Amino acid sequence: MNAEDKTSRLGAVYQAASPQDVARVYDAWAEKYDEDMSLAGYRHPAISLAILARHVPKGAAPLLDAGAGTGLIGEWLAITGFRHVEALDISSGMLAVAGRKGVYTALRQAALGTRLPFADNCFAAIISAGVFTSGHVGVEGLDDLFRICAPGGVIVLTVKDVLWQSGFSARIAELEAAGVCALIDDTGPYVSMPGEEGTTPSRCIALKVH
Ligand SMILES: C[S@@+](CC[C@H](N)C(=O)[O-])C[C@H]1O[C@@H](n2cnc3c(N)ncnc32)[C@H](O)[C@@H]1O
Numbered sequence: 001m002n003a004e005d006k007t008s009r010l011g012a013v014y015q016a017a018s019p020q021d022v023a024r025v026y027d028a029w030a031e032k033y034d035e036d037m038s039l040a041g042y043r044h045p046a047i048s049l050a051i052l053a054r055h056v057p058k059g060a061a062p063l064l065d066a067g068a069g070t071g072l073i074g075e076w077l078a079i080t081g082f083r084h085v086e087a088l089d090i091s092s093g094m095l096a097v098a099g100r101k102g103v104y105t106a107l108r109q110a111a112l113g114t115r116l117p118f119a120d121n122c123f124a125a126i127i128s129a130g131v132f133t134s135g136h137v138g139v140e141g142l143d144d145l146f147r148i149c150a151p152g153g154v155i156v157l158t159v160k161d162v163l164w165q166s167g168f169s170a171r172i173a174e175l176e177a178a179g180v181c182a183l184i185d186d187t188g189p190y191v192s193m194p195g196e197e198g199t200t201p202s203r204c205i206a207l208k209v210h
Pocket of ligand 1: 110
């Protein structure tokens with residue numbers, strides 16, 4: 001894929017009208033995604049993994065990679081000592097690539113923003129990179145993560161700054177005031193794809209679940 005194709009694919013995702021549209025774009029992109037993101041200098045997996053490792057002990061289990069895509073984070077979680085990690089994604093094509101890497105204990109096709117197919121309090125930690133962003137998942141995807149993360153667990157998310165400013169940070173302040181969680185880490189704004197012209201800033205946060 002040339003640079004123009006990649007940019008138009010990213011543009012199509014950002015402007016997708018429905019979760020089904022998002023899934024279709026990623027299904028078609030799945031086989032080239034890792035190569036394209038590598039060329040774009042994609043930093044969310046490394047940064048979110050660093051934040052997770054700061055707050056979650058080695059070997060904590062099970063973990064959920066929410067919006068796991070092709071499993072870039074799963075590969076690094078396996079290397080760094082987290083061996084029981086489940087993957088959830090809306091795109092069957094992305095999950096098929098993730099499955100081939102052999103780093104997840106389970107793969108689930110489901111949509112953040114709906115009730116997720118997991119029991120209450122079942123994960124020790126949740127990580128989600130590049131998902132809470134324009135045209136993907138908004139603040140509506142947050143609440144069910146608190147149902148499935150165990151008390152004392154940690155949720156690490158990257159959030160596009162435009163979402164953060166338009167409701168996400170306010171929702172987290174509400175959840176903190178209600179005693180649901182505490183914001184324990186926040187990188188502040190950084191650019192997730194320095195090799196991609198016009199990428200707007202995101203941040204990575206960690207939430208401790210009460
Ligand atoms: C930019 S990719 C990030 C993938 C992976 N986390 C990474 O960092 O490489 C965004 C992923 O979110 C998934 N996605 C988008 N909307 C979703 C939703 N509502 N529920 C679950 N996954 C979703 C896409 O299918 C895609 O795999």
